[in-house]
Structures are given as C-alpha cells and as structure tokens.
Amino acid sequence: MKSFANLAIEKALARRATYADVRVMDIRHRDISTKNGQVGRMSEGESLGLGLRVIVDGSWGFASTDRLTAQGIESCAAEAVAIAQASAMAKRHDVVLAPEQSFVDTWQNPFVKDPFLIPIESQIAVLLAADAEMRKVNGVTLAEGSMSFRRIEQLFVSSIGSAIHQVKMQSGAGIVATSFAGEEIQKRSYPNSFGGQHMLRGYELIEELDLVRHATRIAEECVALHKAEKCPEGKRTIILDSSQLGLQIHESIGHPIELDRVLGMEANFAGMSFLTLDKLNSLRYGSDIVNVVADARLAHGPGLGTFGYDDEGVPAQCTPIISNGQFTGYLTNRETAAAIGQPRSNGTMRTEGWNRLPIIRMTNISILPGDRKFEDLIADTDDGIYMETNRSWSIDDRRYHFQFSTEIGWEIKNGKRGRMIKTPSYSGITTEFWNSCDAICSRDYWTLWGTPNCGKGQPMQTMGTGHGAAPARFRNVKVGIASSE
Amino acid sequence: MPKPAKRKKAPRARVSSGHKGLAAHDHRLGPSELRRIAEKIFKLSEADETEVDVSAVTSALTRFANNTIHQNVAEQGITISVRAVVDGRTARASTNKTDEESLRRVTAAALELAQMQPRNPDLLPMLGPQKLQKVDRFNAKTAAATPADRARAVKHVCDMAERQKQTTAGIFSTGLSEFALANSRGLFEYYQDTRAEFSVTMLEKDSSGWAKATSARIDEIDSEELAERASRKAAESRSPREIPAGQYTAILEPPAVLDLVGFLFYDFAGTCVEDQRSCFTGRMGKKLFGENISIWDDVYHPLQLGPPFDGEGMPRQRVRLVDRGVPVNLVYARSTAKKMKTKPTGHGFSLPSEDGEAPFNLVFSDGNSSTEEMIRSTERGLLITRLWYIREVDPYKKVLTGMTRDGTFLVEDGRVAGAVRNFRFNQSIIDMLANVEMMGPAVRASGEESFDMVVPAMKVRDFHFTEVTKF
Numbered sequence: 001m002k003s004f005a006n007l008a009i010e011k012a013l014a015r016r017a018t019y020a021d022v023r024v025m026d027i028r029h030r031d032i033s034t035k036n037g038q039v040g041r042m043s044e045g046e047s048l049g050l051g052l053r054v055i056v057d058g059s060w061g062f063a064s065t066d067r068l069t070a071q072g073i074e075s076c077a078a079e080a081v082a083i084a085q086a087s088a089m090a091k092r093h094d095v096v097l098a099p100e101q102s103f104v105d106t107w108q109n110p111f112v113k114d115p116f117l118i119p120i121e122s123q124i125a126v127l128l129a130a131d132a133e134m135r136k137v138n139g140v141t142l143a144e145g146s147m148s149f150r151r152i153e154q155l156f157v158s159s160i161g162s163a164i165h166q167v168k169m170q171s172g173a174g175i176v177a178t179s180f181a182g183e184e185i186q187k188r189s190y191p192n193s194f195g196g197q198h199m200l201r202g203y204e205l206i207e208e209l210d211l212v213r214h215a216t217r218i219a220e221e222c223v224a225l226h227k228a229e230k231c232p233e234g235k236r237t238i239i240l241d242s243s244q245l246g247l248q249i250h251e252s253i254g255h256p257i258e259l260d261r262v263l264g265m266e267a268n269f270a271g272m273s274f275l276t277l278d279k280l281n282s283l284r285y286g287s288d289i290v291n292v293v294a295d296a297r298l299a300h301g302p303g304l305g306t307f308g309y310d311d312e313g314v315p316a317q318c319t320p321i322i323s324n325g326q327f328t329g330y331l332t333n334r335e336t337a338a339a340i341g342q343p344r345s346n347g348t349m350r351t352e353g354w355n356r357l358p359i360i361r362m363t364n365i366s367i368l369p370g371d372r373k374f375e376d377l378i379a380d381t382d383d384g385i386y387m388e389t390n391r392s393w394s395i396d397d398r399r400y401h402f403q404f405s406t407e408i409g410w411e412i413k414n415g416k417r418g419r420m421i422k423t424p425s426y427s428g429i430t431t432e433f434w435n436s437c438d439a440i441c442s443r444d445y446w447t448l449w450g451t452p453n454c455g456k457g458q459p460m461q462t463m464g465t466g467h468g469a470a471p472a473r474f475r476n477v478k479v480g481i482a483s484s485e
Numbered sequence: 486m487p488k489p490a491k492r493k494k495a496p497r498a499r500v501s502s503g504h505k506g507l508a509a510h511d512h513r514l515g516p517s518e519l520r521r522i523a524e525k526i527f528k529l530s531e532a533d534e535t536e537v538d539v540s541a542v543t544s545a546l547t548r549f550a551n552n553t554i555h556q557n558v559a560e561q562g563i564t565i566s567v568r569a570v571v572d573g574r575t576a577r578a579s580t581n582k583t584d585e586e587s588l589r590r591v592t593a594a595a596l597e598l599a600q601m602q603p604r605n606p607d608l609l610p611m612l613g614p615q616k617l618q619k620v621d622r623f624n625a626k627t628a629a630a631t632p633a634d635r636a637r638a639v640k641h642v643c644d645m646a647e648r649q650k651q652t653t654a655g656i657f658s659t660g661l662s663e664f665a666l667a668n669s670r671g672l673f674e675y676y677q678d679t680r681a682e683f684s685v686t687m688l689e690k691d692s693s694g695w696a697k698a699t700s701a702r703i704d705e706i707d708s709e710e711l712a713e714r715a716s717r718k719a720a721e722s723r724s725p726r727e728i729p730a731g732q733y734t735a736i737l738e739p740p741a742v743l744d745l746v747g748f749l750f751y752d753f754a755g756t757c758v759e760d761q762r763s764c765f766t767g768r769m770g771k772k773l774f775g776e777n778i779s780i781w782d783d784v785y786h787p788l789q790l791g792p793p794f795d796g797e798g799m800p801r802q803r804v805r806l807v808d809r810g811v812p813v814n815l816v817y818a819r820s821t822a823k824k825m826k827t828k829p830t831g832h833g834f835s836l837p838s839e840d841g842e843a844p845f846n847l848v849f850s851d852g853n854s855s856t857e858e859m860i861r862s863t864e865r866g867l868l869i870t871r872l873w874y875i876r877e878v879d880p881y882k883k884v885l886t887g888m889t890r891d892g893t894f895l896v897e898d899g900r901v902a903g904a905v906r907n908f909r910f911n912q913s914i915i916d917m918l919a920n921v922e923m924m925g926p927a928v929r930a931s932g933e934e935s936f937d938m939v940v941p942a943m944k945v946r947d948f949h950f951t952e953v954t955k956f
Contacts, residue, residue: 033839034839035760035839036760038603038605038606038607038839039602039603039605039837040837040838040839040840041837041838041839042575042576042577042598042599042602042837043576043577043578043579043598043837044577044578044579044594044598045566045578045579045580046579046580046581046582046591047562047564047580047581048581048582049562049581059554059557060554060555060556060557061557061632062556062557062558062559063558063559063560063561064558064559064560064561064562065560065561065562066561066562066563066581066582067561076561079559080559082631082632083545083557083558083559083632084557085632086547086554086557086631086632086633086635086636087547087554087557087632087636089554089633089636089637089640090549090552090553090554090636090639090640090643091553091554092551092552092553093553119601120598120601120602121601121602124601124602124603128603141760141761141762142760142761142762144839178760178761178762180761180762180766180881183881183882184881185761185762185879185880185881263551264550264551264652264654264688265550265551265555265556265654266550266654267550267652267654267686267688267693268548268550268654268655268656268684268685268686268695269656269684269933271873271890274955355560355562356558356560357556357558359556391878392876392877392878392886393876394874394875394876394886394887394888394909395874395888396873396874396888396890396907396909396954396956397873397874397888397890398954398955398956400954400955400956401888401909401952401953401954401955403886403909403911403952405878423878423879425878427909427952429954429955458546458548458556458656458658459544459546459558459560459658481911481951481952482878482884482886482911
C-alpha cells in the first residue's frame with residue numbers, strides 16, 4: 001500500500017500540485033441473507049484501489065483507479081491534475097485549508113471474533129433458526145434475516161507528511177417478520193429496522209444480539225398489530241425508544257449541522273440547512289436537558305462513526321453540538337473550518353471507498369444520557385404513546401419539517417403501558433420538537449446504534465453513522481398525520 | 486439521510502440500466518477482453534456450472550455550488566464477479582483484481598461459499614446462448630467528454646447565475662460502462678452504454694428552481710436551457726406565502742410524477758406478489774387506476790437505457806403491466822416463473838438473490854395536454870416542480886409521504902398566482918393514478934428518488950397535502 005500511496009503523491013507534486021492526499025483502501029465484505037427458510041443472498045467480495053485528491057492552481061481535482069501499477073498510478077495522478085486545472089476555469093477563489101499537523105500512526109478498532117473466520121455454515125444456521133422461529137407463529141407471511149461484515153484496511157498519505165494506517169472491522173445483523181392480512185401489511189424488526197444493528201465490532205456483536213431468542217416475540221407482535229388500535233390524531237406526549245430517537249437525531253440534528261450543507265455545497269441534491277451561520281452559539285436548539293455531541297473517539301464506543309483519523313488525516317475528536325439546549329457546533333472539514341474562521345477541522349471527512357472523494361459525514365452523533373429510569377418515565381406519564389422501531393422517515397431539504405412512523409406503539413394511560421397501536425406516526429418542526437423534550441433515560445438505557453446506509457454526495461456515497469440514544473419523552477407533539485384519508 | 490438512504494428498495498440487478506456519473510476518455514476494454522477474462526475463470530473453475538459477470542466503468546462528475554466548481558472527480562474500475570453452482574447450491578464472490586492469482590482465488594471462493602450452504606430447490610440450470618435484440622446506447626462523443634468540456638458548460642451556467650444575481654449548484658457528469666455476462670454453458674452477452682447527466686439548482690434569498698436531464702448522448706443535454714428554466718423558477722418563486730394544507734388539485738411536472746410512481750416498480754415483481762408484500766397482491770385483474778393509465782416495461786423504448794438481458798442472461802421482454810387501469814401482468818425471473826407456473830420475462834436479478842426480479846424500464850401512457858393547458862383548466866390547485874425525501878408509509882394502500890421542493894406555486898382561476906411555502910404530502914399512489922384528469926406527452930424524466938422512466942406531466946385531483954414547512 002505504502003509504495004502505491006507514495007508514488008501517487010510524488011507524481012501529483014511533480015505535476016505542480018500544491019497539496020495532495022491519497023487513500024489506498026482494501027475492502028472486504030461478506031453478505032448473507034435468508035428468506036422463508038432458504039438462503040437468499042450469499043456473497044463475498046474484495047475491492048482494492050486508490051483515490052488521489054490534489055490542489056492545483058488553487059482548485060480541487062480527484063481521480064481514482066484500481067490499476068495499481070506505476071503506469072496506472074501515473075495516469076491517475078495526471079487525470080487528477082487535469083481535473084483540478086479544469087476546476088480552476090470556474091474558480092472564484094483559491095482553496096484554503098485550516099492548518100493541521102502531520103501524523104504517522106496506526107489504528108485498529110478492537111474486536112474479539114473475526115467474522116470472516118467464523119464458518120459461514122454457522123452464520124447461516126443462526127439466521128435459519130431465527131427464521132424458523134418466526135414462521136412458527138401463525139400469521140407470519142414472510143420471515144427474513146441478514147448479516148453483513150466489512151473489513152476496511154486503508155492507508156492515508158498526504159503531502160504534508162502524514163502516513164496513517166487504519167483497519168476497521170464492522171459487523172451487523174437483523175431479522176424481520178412480515179404479516180399480510182386483510183388489506184394490511186405489518187412488520188416487526190429486531191433489533192432495529194433496515195438491517196438491524198451494526199457496529200465496529202467482531203462476531204461477538206452477532207452473538208450478543210441473540211437473534212433466535214427475539215424471533216418469536218417480534219413475530220407475535222407483528223401478527224398482533226393487525227388487531228391493534230389506529231394511531232389517534234392530535235397533540236400527545238410521546239416517548240421514543242432509543243433506536244427511533246437515534247434516527248430522529250440523525251435526521252434533525254446530524255444532517256443540519258453538516259457545514260457543507262450550511263454553506264450551500266449540497267444545495268442541488270441533499271439540500272441545505274436551517275442552521276445558518278448566525279445561529280451558532282445563539283439558537284435554542286432544544287430544552288436544557290438536551291446535550292448532543294459528535295464523537296468519533298473510541299472512548300465514545302465502537303460506533304459506525306468511530307475511527308482514529310478522518311479521511312483527510314485529522315484525528316478523531318469530540319465536538320459539543322448542543323450544550324444544555326444551546327446550538328454550539330457544526331461538523332467541519334479543513335476547507336469549511338477555514339471558511340468560517342475556525343482554527344481547525346473537527347475531523348468529519350469520510351469516504352465510502354477508494355473511488356470516492358471524502359466529504360463531511362456524521363461521525364457518532366449522540367444525545368448524552370439523562371437520569372431517568374425507563375419504568376419511571378412510563379409511570380410518570382398520564383396520557384401518551386410509546387413508539388418503537390422506525391418504519392418510515394422523511395424530512396424537508398433544510399431539515400425543518402419531519403414526519404416519522406414506527407412499527408409499533410403502545411398507549412400510555414395513567415402511568416401504565418396499555419393497548420397496542422399500529423404504525424404510530426408523529427411530525428413536527430425540528431427546534432420545536434427538541435425544545436419539547438422533558439426527560440431522557442439514563443446510561444443504563446443508552447445504546448450506540450449504527451445506521452449503515454446514510455446517503456449523501458454526488459456520486460452518491462453510502463456511509464455508516466453512529467447514534468447513541470436513550471428513550472426520551474417529548475410533550476405536545478402532533479401524532480397520527482401519516483395517512484391519506 | 487439514511488438510505489435506504491433515499492429509500493429502501495429492492496436491490497437492482499447487477500445488470501444496471503446505466504451508471505450514474507461517468508467518463509472522461511474512452512477506456513473501453515471491449516467484448517474480446519471481457520470474454521478473455523471470463524474464459525480464464527472457466528478454466529480455473531471446478532464448479533458444476535460457472536457464471537462470470539465483468540463490469541468496467543469509467544466516469545467523471547463535475548460538481549458546482551456557490552457559482553464555482555467545488556468538487557470534480559473521476560473514477561475507473563473493473564469488477565469481476567463469479568457465481569459457482571455445485572450440487573444444487575450457488576454463491577457469488579467478486580474482486581476488482583485481475584491478476585492470475587486473484588482470479589484463481591475468487592473462483593475458488595465462489596465454489597467454497599456455494600458448498601457451505603443448503604441445497605436450493607428453486608435453482609435452475611444456467612442458460613445456454615440466447616438471441617438478443619440489438620440496442621445502441623453508446624455515444625462516442627459522450628465517452629470522449631473531458632474535464633474541460635464539463636468545466637466550460639458549468640462556467641457558462643455560473644456566469645449566468647452571477648448575471649441574474651442568483652446562486653447556482655449542480656452537477657455535470659459523463660461516462661461509459663461495459664458489462665459482459667458469460668457462463669460455462671456457452672452464453673456470452675455484452676452491453677455498453679454512455680450517460681450524460683446535468684442537474685442544476687438556482688437559488689435566491691427565499692426561493693429556488695431546479696431542472697435536470699439525462700441521456701446517452703451528450704448532445705441532447707442542453708445545460709443552458711436547463712439553467713434558464715431553473716433560473717426562471719427561482720425568480721417566479723420569490724416571496725412564497727403560506728397557504729393552508731389540504732386537498733388540492735396537483736399539477737405534477739414529469740420529475741414529480743416519476744419520483745412518486747417510481748415507488749411502484751418492485752410491486753410489479755412476481756416475487757413481491759408471491760411474498761405478499763406487493764400492493765398488487767390479490768388485486769391483479771381488478772381495476773385500480775383510471776382508464777387513462779397503462780404502464781409497460783420496455784427496455785427497447787427509444788427513451789430508455791439499459792441492457793436487453795437480465796441477470797441470468799434472459800432476453801428482456803416488453804411487458805404490459807397495466808392495461809387501462811387494470812394490473813394485468815407481472816415480471817418474472819426464471820425461478821419465480823417456475824414457482825408461479827408462468828413464463829420468465831427476462832427481468833431477473835443476478836443470482837443468488839431473494840428479491841427475484843423487477844422492471845427497470847417503465848413507460849407510462851400519456852396525453853397531449855401542455856402544462857399551460859393544465860394550469861388554464863384549474864380553478865384552484867398547486868403546480869409542483871419536484872418532490873423530495875419520499876418514503877412509504879403504507880405498503881398496501883401505497884401511501885407515500887414526502888415534501889415539495891424548488892418551485893411550488895398556487896394556481897387560481899386558470900393562472901399561476903404566485904409561489905407558496907413547501908408542503909408535506911401523504912398520498913396513496915393507487916388513489917392518485919385513479920384521479921388523473923389530464924396528461925402531457927411522456928418524456929424521459931429524471932429525479933432523485935427513482936431511476937429514470939418515461940412518464941408524462943399529470944393533473945391529479947384531490948392530492949393530500951397534510952402540513953406546511955417554514956420556507
């Protein structure tokens with residue numbers, strides 16, 4: 001890897017680049033899925049290549065290749081430089097980067113069991129066992145399960161002298177029961193929807209999830225949903241489980257704090273942000289108990305946003321985003337930090353793979369735990385709805401107005417969990433919603449969820465992000481709007 | 486946004502209908518080279534049957550914002566994917582390394598993976614050679630586009646924005662892709678295409694406009710006209726006022742129609758109906774939509790892109806999916822067709838896949854009404870440029886939610902009466918297609934929530950706008 005990387009930097013500098021960085025990445029994956037007692041997808045793959053980013057004539061260029069020969073790398077460098085020169089044709093000002101030190105380091109996330117060394121037969125057996133349990137429940141029409149594993153080895157080298165070697169091992173799994181009856185399709189997932197739980201861990205995560213043990217419960221809940229109450233319409237107190245709160249954070253905090261969005265760089269596709277620069281340190285984002293951080297350090301946990309260094313060589317950091325309800329920080333890179341006069345990037349540049357340009361991405365955007373027990377939170381609520389596991393999500397292109405629905409909910413009456421509610425939904429305006437938060441559960445109920453499928457950028461990049469959350473309560477929220485009746 | 490990023494949907498066939506973003510120079514390997522790689526693998530394979538997919542992509546994308554180019558990228562790569570079949574079991578392994586040792590390793594890995602799993606009772610023998618209808622979707626000029634070509638067009642648009650005191654953002658991408666599918670029973674199929682894409686947003690202080698086009702032929706991308714259209718929209722949508730949510734007649738421009746009806750595509754898969762998660766489950770042959778709605782899957786349509794064969798090499802058929810409001814046919818992969826006692830249509834995904842198949846070349850019936858005629862005939866309604874962040878709320882009623890974006894206008898007494906703040910909608914697509922009052926000519930539409938299709942603008946009564954946002 002090192003010789004490829006050094007050659008790319010050398011060739012770029014020889015062609016008048018004033019800055020260059022390169023990522024050589026070797027990515028291995030394994031994907032397994034099952035459906036109704038049969039193996040569905042079963043594949044393994046590997047991909048090795050490099051992506052070279054240069055500044056020439058004050059403008060950016062990026063080229064990537066999987067032809068890792070002297071000739072292939074030289075062509076790649078020539079192309080990156082030619083592209084930068086073309087960028088300069090429509091330049092308004094030279095690129096300026098916030099200063100950063102050089103680092104020579106190596107980093108790897110800890111894990112106990114290498115998932116690629118676990119026999120595939122036993123991985124299939126776990127999924128098929130969970131599948132069988134789900135299909136034992138009368139009324140389940142579809143049982144599905146999946147596991148995915150990724151090992152990403154990468155070397156970052158830059159013209160300021162950094163050489164950073166990192167290895168990330170990622171594991172994830174989940175199961176889903178679906179039931180069609182009458183004119184309704186109901187669904188329950190464990191431990192989360194859209195692929196389950198994913199973390200920077202080894203196969204020990206899959207063992208801890210214990211998919212088989214939870215299969216019967218979600219299957220029974222899925223079938224029971226057909227007879228559950230419809231979500232009422234109106235304003236209610238709601239309590240969100242930690243996985244749904246994780247997605248709420250992702251959509252209504254994680255994306256709007258991306259400084260590239262704020263500065264208009266994503267205006268054509270992902271959109272912009274209501275968090276204009278005047279709002280930094282002045283906006284009341286949430287209530288006093290809302291504290292949110294962007295924390296990529298391993299100390300925060302092995303989330304999908306955990307690393308040693310970001311993909312432009314900046315060390316992992318913890319940035320306060322919301323402090324006692326006050327908006328205090330954006331996600332930045334070296335270019336955008338300089339653009340708003342900040343002294344240093346807070347390290348959020350990430351790339352999907354060797355053939356993609358690093359862009360600002362969420363790391364682990366987490367709400368810090370509060371002090372409540374979940375049982376006390378329910379007991380302390382007179383009239384509300386508890387909602388669990390996301391089913392649909394949508395938010396406008398400035399991240400103001402959102403609508404979510406979950407797979408399941410329960411009415412809360414006089415401090416007790418009551419009747420089941422099917423597909424409960426809620427909607428609101430971001431800042432009004434976070435200001436209505438009046439209780440957050442404690443560390444005992446806090447989970448670092450992984451969202452493996454965050455899309456952003458053109459060409460589109462899919463990235464894993466982390467979201468630590470505990471169940472939390474919100475007052476006076478509009479519910480039941482998600483219907484065309 | 487999490488993707489299911491933009492949304493959760495069934496994975497597309499490995500045989501994709503074109504690659505987003507593309508090339509600077511003609512780096513084609515050609516069918517002989519792809520065949521050579523496949524044959525090398527056949528020699529290495531010890532499986533009962535072996536299938537090889539080789540895809541090669543060269544692409545480039547120039548991205549602009551704040552009236553300047555801020556990201557400008559190119560990629561070039563190859564993927565070799567090997568499927569082994571042994572004793573009724575199958576699995577796939579892939580690599581982008583083309584040296585002898587890597588090909589040996591990926592071939593062995595596919596066999597080893599296949600051996601480790603239970604027998605698949607639905608697995609069919611691989612296909613032999615097939616007769617394909619020719620399609621020509623390669624354009625040398627698109628393949629030869631350079632960074633300077635794209636930068637010149639983008640600079641022109643940035644200069645236009647400066648003159649209009651607007652801010653622009655968007656992309657201009659060009660490129661080419663090649664794909665070969667071969668198997669040890671003698672099948673060899675090759676497809677190549679080019680793609681050019683231009684998308685532009687124009688922004689003012691409190692308004693925005695947007696336009697986008699894609700084509701195999703770069704000459705068909707008129708970046709200046711698209712930018713002018715986006716600029717007009719931004720100017721016309723200044724000072725939006727808030728009006729109440731509720732049911733309105735909606736005049737949906739083609740990208741808005743596309744991003745809604747695009748959510749139907751997987752419902753037309755035989756596997757989706759067999760799994761009882763399609764909105765057509767139990768509804769085939771019943772009138773669901775208006776008499777004016779017919780839908781085909783037609784890869785051979787002149788406005789469509791994509792290979793004329795599926796993930797197993799079956800020739801794609803033109804399939805009438807909806808006939809005058811009645812869903813009449815589904816699409817089927819080979820094994821799905823066998824299970825459902827019908828014939829395959831050439832829409833299968835690469836195996837192994839639990840998702841079966843899907844139509845990727847939808848073509849809708851159309852009409853001859855212009856958008857202006859739709860506006861003139863509307864007493865009170867909304868003119869919608871584009872929709873955003875659409876998600877499925879109810880899969881059987883096919884209720885979708887999402888937002889309007891980049892140009893939403895009130896129509897009153899037959900004329901556009903000014904811009905309004907953006908709405909959230911919650912709308913059943915089944916109801917929507919039963920309420921279409923007027924349609925324009927079908928065009929190749931391109932949005933952000935769905936792959937490109939051939940759809941018309943539509944005037945739809947009683948569209949459910951449920952809430953209003955702050956801008």
